[in-house]
Amino acid sequence: MAGKRVTIKMIAQEAGVSPATVSRVVNNKRNVRPELAERVREAIRKLDYHANEVARGLVRGTVDTFGVVVPDISNTFFSRICKAIQNTVMPTGAAVFLHNTDGILNRERQIIKELASKLITGIFLVAPRMPATEIRTLADELGVYPVVVDARVENCRLAAVWVDNVTAFIEASEHLISKGHKRIGFIAGPLAVANSKDRLDGYRIALRNHGIKEDTSLIYESDFTIAGGYKTAKEMFRKRNPPTAVLCSNDLMAVGVLSYLHKQGVEVPSEISVVGCDDIDVASSLSPPLTTVSQPIYELGVTAAQMMLQYTSTNEVPPNSILHAKLIIRNSTSNVQEGKSESETHPAEQLSHNVQKRDNR
């Protein structure tokens, strides 16, 4: 590549001033005679000068760039967060490094170090696998501002924004319960991820609050993918005494479930109700349109970016931000099929079931 870049010196010469003055003009320092400043600006225009950000970064000791570290950029959820972060941060002139971890812990550590060696200002850790304390330590050591996105980290002097998944899934479960469902299958994401755990907890709390005994044979751990949801549904409905509704930890798995049920000729929602989480773009266009826990995805990203901007400018770790999800009721859920829920299940619960049902009419 040819590309002789024009430097500050050339501008200085062209404008008949010193490099220092050019620097002052470029950086909008006010102590430059307007006349000179104009001459410099003209030279800059004429030679199409663009400051070498790398040189600038070297002397400043930091570059105006952030790193965004996600498990999987091809996942809509993460790519939307990523977009929100970018859109929020871009107006300040900052750029963004993007990195995939594939959910591998060591990759995460590795990437953070690489990013730090590039003198980036801050780093967004989206759904990180690393323990909060380690993040704190590493960031301090590396001199990088960390903001954790979509993971609940408390009491760590760590800036973080997440969604209240427990409450969200209590609500989702109660929606199903209010429709008379008592045998509700649950497909969790990887339980090593705090969000997955929280969602499962929400489900459990809701059951308990409504006097429904937990049946561990109804709870499955999967992987947040369509294929995973499909496979899990298959297992779930092959057993005797299957659920009348299934609550999924994300939409992709719900799509898998829907797909399986459709293939088996099972009608949703008349025979089985299905609930997802995320409200991905296609959720409202599925047949039936999917009832789902809508996560404030974009807001998650925007908030994270705002926290980062505040963090870096004040040097004080901003308070955590807890966002709320919203249950969007569409057509994949309905009242439990008449007599279906209990007749095939524990006869002992028949009575309470009827009471429950009556209560909700």
Add this chain to the structure above:
Amino acid sequence: MAGKRVTIKMIAQEAGVSPATVSRVVNNKRNVRPELAERVREAIRKLDYHANEVARGLVRGTVDTFGVVVPDISNTFFSRICKAIQNTVMPTGAAVFLHNTDGILNRERQIIKELASKLITGIFLVAPRMPATEIRTLADELGVYPVVVDARVENCRLAAVWVDNVTAFIEASEHLISKGHKRIGFIAGPLAVANSKDRLDGYRIALRNHGIKEDTSLIYESDFTIAGGYKTAKEMFRKRNPPTAVLCSNDLMAVGVLSYLHKQGVEVPSEISVVGCDDIDVASSLSPPLTTVSQPIYELGVTAAQMMLQYTSTNEVPPNSILHAKLIIRNSTSNVQEGKSESETHPAEQLSHNVQKRDNR
């Protein structure tokens, strides 16, 4: 942030050698006495040294980083390309800047310049709006290696990889024609985008080759979104004499069409056939599973990355790469409804239609 970074000098002192020697060790130059090298490595380990990439970039005049510029990272298609590029490029130690243009031409120009000022090595332009010649000029001027992804650019000394959309859509159209469809609606993407144009051309060529007169009232331009597909379907089917099949320029619009038809109680494929393009993750899980033109998305990214690597190492612009799409026939397409196709259309074409039909049995 505290974060006293350890420098090459500290390592030099610790190991009792000169900075140059440390540099040699770090960069694996072989002309260092093994004994010394080991001492240096130990110091590096002990002090947890990581080379300052910014300083390195300044002296080298370039940093081992690429820019990826996409219209919209939250679109699965682009995020998958992005992931492929990253995965391919990462093993070489390179990092990736990600930028959204929202399909705005000027943003594209702006971003390319910003990226260049960061001394990046090369830039991936995914579905760019900029004319090829301008890309060539700008890249030369800025001293950056450009690779164009998912856009047909020929005869420009410009490295590019794209999919043969014309052939793909001829095939998709012929699939429909072979099922007896003669009134085939077409929902195009923005026709300013070459790919959209090519797909439409494929459709037209197929019609012509099979003696079907083109009916411009069947051709719509939309925007590649679910909402756009929905809205267009609404218009399309409100007219008298609607099509018996609709071919969409991407899956998202097909999802919109499916959603509209489902809402109207129209059965797919028995009443209307629908074809999409991209084979997005949910395509096979829709009901009905969507017949679609499967684009080699991941391969698009991998190929682009390989071209870039070759480009930067040989300094010769690699030959263009044309990938092939594949029609995946699922359940959203079927034979045209008996007597439906023509009875409501131009009686004049009745005969040729019957001939056509017989040909394909």
Add this chain to the structure above:
DNA sequence: CTGTTAGCGCTTTCAT
């Protein structure tokens, strides 16, 4: 093989 030296392009005292 190894150390010394001279910058890469920019910002930032420090004089003037």
Add this chain to the structure above:
DNA sequence: ATGAAAGCGCTAACAG
């Protein structure tokens, strides 16, 4: 208000 000079951390001649 402006210029001269030092130096950010590293690499790459150039000596030895």
